[in-house]
Amino acid sequence: MPLLTYRDALNEAMREEMARDDRVFLMGEEVAEYDGAYKVSRGLLKEFGPLRVVDTPIAELGFAGIGVGAAMVGLRPIIEFMTWNFALLAIDQIVNSAAKMRYMSGGQVGCPIVFRGPGGSALQLAAQHSQSFESWYAHIPGLKVLTPGTPADAKGLLKSAIRDDDPVVFIEGEMLYNVKGEVPEGEHLVPIGKADVKRAGSDVTLVCYSKTVTVALKAADQLAAEGINAEVVDLRTIRPMDTETVLNSVGRTHRCVVVEEGWSFAGVGAQVVDVIQQYAFDELDAPVLRVTGADVQMPYNKQLERAAKADPAKVIAAVKRVLYLA
Amino acid sequence: MASKVLLEALSPTMEEGRLVEWKKNEGDPVRVGDVIAEVETDKAVMELVARGEGVLLKQLVPAGTTAAVASLVGIIGQPDEDISDLLGGSGAAPAPAKVAVTPPASPPSSPAASLSSPASPPEPSAGGRTKASPLARKVARERGLDLGGIAGSGPEGRIVLRDLDKAAPATGAAFAPAAAGAFHDVPLTQIRKTIAKRLALSLGPIPTFYLTTEVDMDRTWEARAALNEAGKRAGADAVKVSFNDIIMKATAAALTAHPACNAWWQDDRIRYWNEVHLSVAVAVEDGLITPVVRHADRKSLREISVEVKEMAGRARERRLKPEEYTGGTFSVSNLGMFDIDQFTAIINPPEAGILAVGSIVEQAVVKQGVIVPGRRLRLTMSCDHRVIDGATGAAFLRTLKGMLENPLAIVY
16 A cells, blocks of 8 residues: 555545546635645646636635535535634634535535644644634534544545535644555545544553544553553544444443543543443443643643643553553 | 551441451561451451552551441551651541542643542542442442442542452352343232232231241151261261251252242342352351352252351351352251251341251151151241242242152252
8 A cells, every 4th residue: 555644645535536526626725826835735726727726815704605605506615724723714604504504495405515624733833723623513513523643544534525415524633744654545435424443452442533543542552561452443533423433442441531632621522421421331440531632722832832732641641540550 | 658558348238347366567568469457347257458568557456456447447658658647646546438529610621630630549438338330330230249348449449340350250260140041030010019018018028928847857867877877988088968958958959940939039020040049047156147058059969068067167267258148049047956846037138038947856757547756857938928929938848848758859
């Protein structure tokens, strides 16, 4: 299998889908002439031309709305936000228009649109540009929320998202663009709503997604050296959540730690914990713990920023607590 | 960091215990799991094991003293550690009862903060309810373990899976009656509900009735004499079988033929056991205890005899483990050796029946119209009427009587 960066896997997904279906087009700030702020759309303007790869002004609400309108009349727009922090300006279009269109038109008008871009923190981008918003969108009925953590999942999920007939919020990991991984050749689709066991284990379940997949896998490696076998369950899709895979794993390990990048309060992990306590109550030997971002504005200071993020050491500490080893 | 040695609840019903003997002296090195003292509970002499590591710095209670569950009895720590704050106030004062956990006013504000908070040292649950993880509760239910007798090693004395594995390994020989098919529960029918309610009003909480039958023991007498004579000739490892052993063997066999009497009253249903675990009452110095012969229906007379002797011996020394005197499905109580002709025994709930065995009396009996000398035994069965009806109990007794009058029927 070829090794691809997460960035190039996304690029391949869009290229293949634009070639497959001429209703698909890409629109956003700097996506065309500049090849994308993060070079995810490199070469697409040259290949598909300015009608299908469209640069916009810095006006998120406007171009998100144009995308929703285009989807309503039968096109399949991909709307790129330079980061999800900027999509706050467009959230009315996502939540009030895209998510509700099919319901409020009595099923007459769908909205097959993908909103995509990087989320979460990178390095020293400070409080306003380091946020994880997946729980905001996952809260909304009518939206699907995808958060791939590897190049293969990035490609397979983006292709599935573009083909989906409903609005999809596709949140990429800003720190993952340069990560390389094996990506299957040819037609590679990852089903929406299906988690993936990234590492099998018997002692504790680590539920993670996006960037925290790497964190959980690193923690699992270090735990293995201490004789603790952690199972790493990558949600991949936040909504609809694959609760079956999570519950099957917890049913075997009896202990669970959820690792997420965002804030703790009402975060994605809280939803995972709810599912576990409701359907696997009798399987739990310890409370489910969460490793989340610190409940503060993301500090600009490098050391403080590091301290505020979920990392393998915090995951290991939580695992030892659910195993009653600490 | 120094850790407290608290008097743990070592039996399901223990409220206080007498510290019989310290097994570690002050200054002795101690590792987790080491026996540091022997404690006499209301049922047996049990071992108090260390939950901390280091050196036994202090014995706060002299041997022979009785202390309440959860009292501070000792301190484990590093040799030169300052433990004055742990000793603060009176040394042997009972640990304060745990209050309900108060949730923090606001959720932990950051994982870093919540992760770095030290785990509480293991403590037994003091006073309040038994704390156990949901999984531990489920597994205990499946293995028939009473959580009250298990020391929890989790935070706040929470019982977690590993504590159950210590108490009764899933695969070990220990009692695990919940193996699939060990019993089946039958929800109460309306008629059983009515019987239970009406009879408990009259005689409660266990509406008991008694059935007595007289058994011709001539043939059992002969069989036992022959068996023990043969054993004597066979050599040193021969076991001298008692009448009680034979009655237990016969009772177990009769129960398999009458499972309706081998049952537990469970309030909303009746648990019919497919296995026979026979409790046998053993008098000890200041009371009685009922060791349980597991799977008595599957054991030979010889095995039952050996096991009862061994357990009765340990019962008198008060060295039975909780799982050895709980979980019976039917009881036998024998006062024959005290020249009691017949008596009524009190049911040991949740069991539904107990058999009271009198002495074998040599008396004039009528056989085929002629008065001849005979040996007679009176058996009285106490029945929980919510589970066992008169005819049901009578049918069981008839089978048992038939077995004792024709001992081969036991193995038929």
